[in-house]
Amino acid sequence: MSDAQVFLVTGPTGAMGEAVVGKLAASGHRLMLAARNESRLKEIADSAAAPDQIATVVADTTKPLLARRAVSETIDRFGRIDGLIHLVGGFHVGPVMLSDLDAYTRMFQANLLSAVSATQAVLPQLADGGHLVYLSSVLAREPFPGFGAYAASKAALQAWVKSLAHEVKHRGVHANVVVMTMADTEEARAQRPHMDFEQATKPAAVADVVDFLVSPAAGGLFGVMVPVLGKFEFSTGLMAGPPGAPQLNRL
Numbered sequence: 292m293s294d295a296q297v298f299l300v301t302g303p304t305g306a307m308g309e310a311v312v313g314k315l316a317a318s319g320h321r322l323m324l325a326a327r328n329e330s331r332l333k334e335i336a337d338s339a340a341a342p343d344q345i346a347t348v349v350a351d352t353t354k355p356l357l358a359r360r361a362v363s364e365t366i367d368r369f370g371r372i373d374g375l376i377h378l379v380g381g382f383h384v385g386p387v388m389l390s391d392l393d394a395y396t397r398m399f400q401a402n403l404l405s406a407v408s409a410t411q412a413v414l415p416q417l418a419d420g421g422h423l424v425y426l427s428s429v430l431a432r433e434p435f436p437g438f439g440a441y442a443a444s445k446a447a448l449q450a451w452v453k454s455l456a457h458e459v460k461h462r463g464v465h466a467n468v469v470v471m472t473m474a475d476t477e478e479a480r481a482q483r484p485h486m487d488f489e490q491a492t493k494p495a496a497v498a499d500v501v502d503f504l505v506s507p508a509a510g511g512l513f514g515v516m517v518p519v520l521g522k523f524e525f526s527t528g529l530m531a532g533p534p535g536a537p538q539l540n541r542l
């Protein structure tokens with residue numbers, strides 16, 4: 292397989308889309324971008340430098356039929372497909388007693404079942420190895436209060452990808468996850484001025500790791516969860532150190 296590949300990118304219309312699409316296109320990969328929001332899809336495609344490398348399809352790839360159609364369009368346009376970059380996701384915050392079952396259904400639909408649908412469409416078309424990349428959250432393993440539905444759906448995604456990775460590794464298909472925390476975007480900063488965005492994840496840092504995961508240099512990685520957390524840390528009063536010592540995380 293040459294270094295330049297063809298990927299279906301599902302859900303590039305969110306906060307991570309522009310950085311991931313820009314990086315993969317700059318590396319020479321050809322991309323079919325699939326999402327429901329047509330105008331945003333076009334903006335993302337136009338934001339990357341090489342228009343001949345990027346095509347778009349308006350589709351809800353959480354629907355198996357539409358996911359298969361997006362894969363067919365990828366192969367019609369570029370002649371083959373080498374993998375999936377799955378950016379579809381959803382977010383919910385709310386205490387258990389204020390989150391109804393619909394919130395849980397939406398989280399599992401957006402964060403787990405979307406990945407299943409897109410993967411089932413792409414996998415049968417990967418003849419000679421390939422790459423499947425998913426995005427998750429640090430909260431899957433260490434959830435904050437109020438993040439139960441979101442964290443559980445991302446934890447389910449991670450367990451599912453690990454199982455998938457074992458299924459497909461013998462035919463050279465790599466399934467891996469990038470684990471991040473809140474993306475440091477202008478919009479997120481405007482919505483949450485009280486937060487310390489020095490601890491947020493830069494979209495460009497995630498894009499770099501996605502690009503690495505689809506490269507030959509990541510040939511030994513199957514089913515890994517790659518943390519791209521920047522300067523994120525869980526704060527705890529126990530970090531204070533012994534009496535009289537400075538705070539150990541601020542030396």
Ligand SMILES: NC(=O)c1ccc[n+]([C@@H]2O[C@H](COP(=O)([O-])OP(=O)(O)OC[C@H]3O[C@@H](n4cnc5c(N)ncnc54)[C@H](OP(=O)(O)O)[C@@H]3O)[C@@H](O)[C@H]2O)c1
Pocket residue numbers: 301302303304305306307308326327328329331350351352353377378379380381382400401405426427428471472473474475
């Ligand atoms: N942004 C963050 O701070 C952050 C933090 C941790 C993890 N992540 C994860 O990183 C990935 C990318 O993040 P992001 O912020 O760029 O994306 P996002 O806003 O979570 O979702 C990306 C796109 O997914 C599509 N989508 C969402 N719910 C859907 C549904 N129920 N059915 C079909 N499509 C749906 C939407 O596209 P259309 O409406 O155009 O179809 C949306 O623009 C996601 O998996 C996200 O959970 C993000």
